[in-house]
Amino acid sequence: MNKDTSHINSLENEAIYIMREVAAQFEKPVLLFSGGKDSITLVRLAVKAFYPAKVPFPLMHIDTGHNFPETIEFRDRLVEELGLELIVRNVQDSIDQGKVKEESGRYASRNMLQTTTLLDAIEEFKFDACIGGARRDEEKARAKERIFSVRDDFGQWDEKNQRPELFDMLNGEIEHGQNVRVFPISNWTELDVWSYIEQENIEIPSIYFAHKRKVFLRDGMIWSADDEVVYRDNHEEVVEELVRFRTVGDMSCTAAVLSDATTISKVVEEIRESTISERGARIDDKRSEAAMEKRKQQGYF
């Protein structure tokens, strides 16, 4: 085995190392599963890290209730096939309990509301480490984050005062009530993730591939008109296009891209050539220049 030469394999080795550190250093870790390609990649890495034993932590999905139906169906099948434990907590419950208020208007999204549900769930289960699929190449505030990122009792990120993280030594010492967000694929780029999915032949939800969908245009972006979830003005005309999704978040803030990439190798090719970033299709980042940093401070993924 020459695991040294290939870039993607060295990233894989690093991620497996991080997964094992989590299992060894924490009492109650959890893998935050969104149903997107990054968290599917994490699941694959976790399975590899502990083979032939089972993955020693559960998955948790914070369900906004506005997911693409394909991702939920995919999630349930994945968990079943791999014999994993899945916890689901619903943003709808947080709304019903009056903890958060649903946004309204044309940019309404449940993306921000997830944070409250997530923090409540961390407290409910006393999770001390939450593994997430964030990558440093995604966004400028994420480029700053450590692999083990400590959150205080309120789940908040103190971005100006992060722990030094030296060599590959990961310091998981925390106080009771704190937790650590762990990012095993920090050093992967979007292209790395896709190349890995191709190399490993990992199954992903169908919406990542080109398909015909009823959509409408707004602010130069393509939105799904299939469901009621995305607010649409009457004058915003619905057309059918061949599209795919580059990132799969909450439906209300994830735009599609025109694409004819129907296979994984075509998707890899498309990403390689792409001149806009993955997050260019996320309206939640466009709210302000510092949108991501603010959300992270509050305890977002």
Next chain:
Amino acid sequence: MEVLKIATAGSVDDGKSTLIGRILYDTKSLTTDKLEAIEKTSKQRGYDYLDFSLATDGLVAEREQGITIDVAHIYFSTKKKSYIIADTPGHVEYTRNMVTGASTSQASIILIDARKGVIEQTNRHFFINNLLRIKDVVVTINKMDLVDYSEEVYNKIKADFEELMSKRDYQDQKITFIPVSALKGDNVVNKSDKMPWYKGEALLEHLEQLNKADIFNVGTPRFPVQYVIRPKTEDFHDFRGYAGKVYGGNLSVGDDVIVLPSKTRSKIKDIYFYNEKYETASRRSSVTITLEDDINVSRGDMIVKEGDLPTIEKQFTANVCWMDSNQLTPGGKYIVQHGVNKVLAKVDRINHKIHPDYSGIDHDVTGLGVNDIASVTFKLNKPIFYDQFKNHRTNGSFILIDTQTNNTVGAGFIQ
């Protein structure tokens, strides 16, 4: 494709972030939306140029103050290589973040402002790079546009730096000088016609031709056990695998090994990577190993080849970079994290403090303040299995954790 990790270094405002932004721009690695955001913000601020530092300074506080506070990791690739660049802060207050970025890098770019020359922070960062034994260092003399692209200025700074170099500890470190203008793009990705007197390569050209032998160290194989895998399923009832990362060299099936600290001998039976078995595990691969004999091995133990034992001791002396505002004093207790192994340590004595400009050492030190570098002797509650840092980058380094705050407060290099 290879991957090369590089860290920037140098004093505040020397142009590190601008340089990285420039590399991204000239290699067409900035996506349209990111470039548009930079154009928009530059215009809002009334600049008549593109402020490339905005490509890496991602925190609100950084953009407001125009300085870097914490490391940004930036990814781009050329036809030849994939690069990870750790853009580190120059401000002395954030030295810990600079060390964070440099500690995992194989090469480093030290920037010097042509108008200012070699200053205290240049010394400190060069010292840290040398302490870390980074094999390839590029000294880029930046802002040449502000000194009329003068060869004299360049030569003067180069001579000053060479004097510093002559005193360095790790003499095999390769050092290259390049005059650049990060803002204008001279000698960054493309050779500039403004400095015909400079015959060397542009910065990226230099990085492109670095090969593995230039940047990686080889040592003896060490296998710190990270996690014990016991599936206890029907198919793998008696399976007992030791998961970990291989450091320094390769391990193969059939190798005679010794497990530390028990010093039990055994042989490597199988090497697994996921569900496949391999004959050899190469350095830096995360594998699972099984042994021929049923012995008790747990996290923090180390598997090494027979005849290649590390030092097994309950005390050691190391150069320490102190990173906390609370002082390190003799008698102080810390957790030493050495790889995946954690032991309790007590500061036995501070031998001397080192001036980062190589001008000498101070004896009679009562405590270490933030950013001090010193030789310190520790006593441990249990033995650890270490190599000298100069022989083994992984097995010769450790971090210090404060037992009260849980913070990482220091980095150490075993002597």
